[in-house]
Amino acid sequence: MSRLSLKNGAPKEISDEDQCPVCKSSRYLNRNMRFLVNPECYHKMCESCVDRLFSSGPRVCPVAGCNRTLRRQRFRPQTFEDIQIEREVDVRKRVAKVFNRREDEFDSLLDYNNYLNEVEDLTFNLIHKIDVDATEKKLKAYEEANKAAIRENEVLASQETQSLQAQEAAEKEHARLRREAALREAEEERRERAEGRLDVINQLARGEGNADEIARQGRRTLLKKSTARRVGTGDEMDTSDSAGTGLQFKGLRRRARPEPEKPFEPFGEVTVEHEYFVLKGHYAWDFLDTARTSQTYRAGGYDISEYCSRALTDAFAGLAVFVGEEQTAT
Ligand SMILES: [Zn+2]
Ligand SMILES: [Zn+2]
Numbered sequence: 001m002s003r004l005s006l007k008n009g010a011p012k013e014i015s016d017e018d019q020c021p022v023c024k025s026s027r028y029l030n031r032n033m034r035f036l037v038n039p040e041c042y043h044k045m046c047e048s049c050v051d052r053l054f055s056s057g058p059r060v061c062p063v064a065g066c067n068r069t070l071r072r073q074r075f076r077p078q079t080f081e082d083i084q085i086e087r088e089v090d091v092r093k094r095v096a097k098v099f100n101r102r103e104d105e106f107d108s109l110l111d112y113n114n115y116l117n118e119v120e121d122l123t124f125n126l127i128h129k130i131d132v133d134a135t136e137k138k139l140k141a142y143e144e145a146n147k148a149a150i151r152e153n154e155v156l157a158s159q160e161t162q163s164l165q166a167q168e169a170a171e172k173e174h175a176r177l178r179r180e181a182a183l184r185e186a187e188e189e190r191r192e193r194a195e196g197r198l199d200v201i202n203q204l205a206r207g208e209g210n211a212d213e214i215a216r217q218g219r220r221t222l223l224k225k226s227t228a229r230r231v232g233t234g235d236e237m238d239t240s241d242s243a244g245t246g247l248q249f250k251g252l253r254r255r256a257r258p259e260p261e262k263p264f265e266p267f268g269e270v271t272v273e274h275e276y277f278v279l280k281g282h283y284a285w286d287f288l289d290t291a292r293t294s295q296t297y298r299a300g301g302y303d304i305s306e307y308c309s310r311a312l313t314d315a316f317a318g319l320a321v322f323v324g325e326e327q328t329a330t
Helices: 045-053 082-096 109-127 132-145 148-205 213-245 286-293 304-316 322-328
Strands: 005-009 009-014 035-038
Touching: 005 109, 035 045, 035 082, 082 109, 082 286, 132 148, 148 213, 286 304
Parallel strands: none
Antiparallel strands: 005 009
């Protein structure tokens, strides 16, 4: 069915997907050509063929070998390139509309999974045209028997979709308000900055006082204003969570401000005190004198008093520790 054509000097193959099987015209000749399919047989044809053939009432599909009767109002645009997928999606939609049970209607997850398995078996049969009559009969029987439940779940599902949409809209609105507030704040800050600068220039022009002092004063005023505004908006943010915007989010946790961190305590608040010795400023030892002055030792931050303190702590560490007590304690 495909043929070669010349486009921009290079040969380009026109595939079956771009050609109407009824009138043989292709996208190459008609750029705006649209294909329609009828869920009765899924034979695709172009829009003008559908108009021409079916405007005077239902008739048999023009594709050779297909004897199904088609109606014009059932034709719709093709969503998927692959007609098989188009058909599968339709079948799945139809089955899911009837079998719309929800997980909370079952006693256990296993029961729900078994139900889903059975539904998938039915869907598979319809898609692959296995036992179509029997499967259709089952589908019809189930639909008849469970009319009320199906309707109920339909309503529930549509309510869920609506509330989800409402929530999304509310979130969008909230984000928009926040964005606007930020823009307003930036604009105000810019304006104040310009005003402050003008003020400083005016004062300088009048020649009153020291120029450096005036500039410093101007900067300080500006800083004070911007800090005050930041504190102010911080408070606003807190109230906007609950009532400021008129939005209520259910189950939303209140955000707690983190505690300011304490300074790092390497010994876990245990004070290390010298109980058994007093550290002296000078110990008569040649090595210490050398180390105190030598750049080789001091360059790395070596501290003689730190060294002495540690040596003495080690020396007295065993005092007041009794081996017997330690052993019974552990
Ligand atoms: Zn056509
Ligand atoms: Zn057909």
